[in-house]
Amino acid sequence: MSRNGRSPGRAPGLLERNGFRPVVTNNRPAVDLAAAEQAAGLLLNALGLDLADENLAETPRRMAHALIEMTNGPNFELTTFPNDEGYDELVLVQNIAMQSVCEHHMLPFVGVAHVGYLPGSRILGLSKFARMVELHARRPQTQERLTKRIADHLQAELDPKGVGVVIEAEHTCMSLRGARNPRARTTTSAMFGRLRDEPRSRAEFLALTRSQR
Ligand SMILES: Nc1nc2c(ncn2[C@@H]2O[C@H](COP(=O)(O)OP(=O)(O)OP(=O)(O)O)[C@@H](O)[C@H]2O)c(=O)[nH]1
Ligand SMILES: [Zn+2]
Numbered sequence: 001m002s003r004n005g006r007s008p009g010r011a012p013g014l015l016e017r018n019g020f021r022p023v024v025t026n027n028r029p030a031v032d033l034a035a036a037e038q039a040a041g042l043l044l045n046a047l048g049l050d051l052a053d054e055n056l057a058e059t060p061r062r063m064a065h066a067l068i069e070m071t072n073g074p075n076f077e078l079t080t081f082p083n084d085e086g087y088d089e090l091v092l093v094q095n096i097a098m099q100s101v102c103e104h105h106m107l108p109f110v111g112v113a114h115v116g117y118l119p120g121s122r123i124l125g126l127s128k129f130a131r132m133v134e135l136h137a138r139r140p141q142t143q144e145r146l147t148k149r150i151a152d153h154l155q156a157e158l159d160p161k162g163v164g165v166v167i168e169a170e171h172t173c174m175s176l177r178g179a180r181n182p183r184a185r186t187t188t189s190a191m192f193g194r195l196r197d198e199p200r201s202r203a204e205f206l207a208l209t210r211s212q213r
Contacts, residue, residue, distance in 0.1 A: 031072065036064035070101050070108070073138035078157055079125040088161070090201065092116035092208055093129040102173050103140035111169030111185070113137075114209040117154055118162035118194055118201065124154075143169055143188050151190035162195035164202075166209045 041051060041060035049056055096113040115129045136149045151165045166189045175182040194201045 031068055033064060033068065036068060037061050040064045040067075067106070069138075070099070071139050073135035074131075075135060076128070076131040078128055078132075080122040080158065081125070083119045083121055083123045087119055087123065090116050090118060090195075090204060090208070091123070092164075092205070093126060094209065096130045096133045098133050098137050098146075098167060098169065100137040100143070100146055100169075101140045102171055103142060105173040105177075106140060107171070107173040107176070109143060109169045109171040109173070109186075111167060113150070114164075114166040115150060115154070116164045116195070116205055116209075117158060117160040120158065120160045122158055124158055143167055143171075143186055147188040147190045151192060155192050160193065162191070162193035162198075162201060164191045164195040164205045164209075165189065166206075 037060045040063040044051060044056070044060060044063070049059075051057060051060065092114065093116070094112075094114045096115060098113045099108055099110045101107065102109050113133045115133065117124070132150055132153060136146055136153065141149075147165050147167050151163050154160065154163045154165075166187065168185050168187045170182075170185055174180075174184055189206075191202065191205070195205050196202060
């Protein structure tokens, strides 16, 4: 791979021919707003839209801003507290609103996340479950990877006795186009520790999250 993450020798595409150059930091492309606006304009042109029309003149800028907003989750301080009471039952935050972008079509997938854990020596500030979902959701990806990333992050930060994440989502690439199945919902889960291996804890977690469906 070259420094900009592309395979060497690839023929220059439309964007390169029009002067688009991705900005790269630490081998990861960073957001380049000007290039994104230019690219959005090129795409709209290619789709046959007339950007000279006053109604569309600002659309490339809006499109670039919207896509950047939808694919960059805000970082946050992960506040934890000592588990002084030795609380060792399930903590479960359900129905966390989740919106992400499918990396195959760059179309949204939208739904809810249920995130739970069995505490070890630290407990997590409750709002941080929603912030963690947002941090990981706002990027192009698959639902499977998103589910696993949230679980991995909690596992790494809290060293808990167990972690469980369930996500249910509608993929607009499947509901609004292509297969056009507006009622289809995809459920994914990732579990670690006792929530994966101990039947009682696993059953409780799955029963509680299932009651929301
Ligand atoms: N496993 C998984 N697949 C996804 C996700 N989001 C989108 N996809 C699928 O990615 C696949 C891409 O397949 P392609 O056949 O290359 O795409 P396509 O020609 O647009 O296919 P159709 O969507 O069937 O019209 C599709 O089956 C999508 O449904 C996801 O989060 N997880
Ligand atoms: Zn898709």
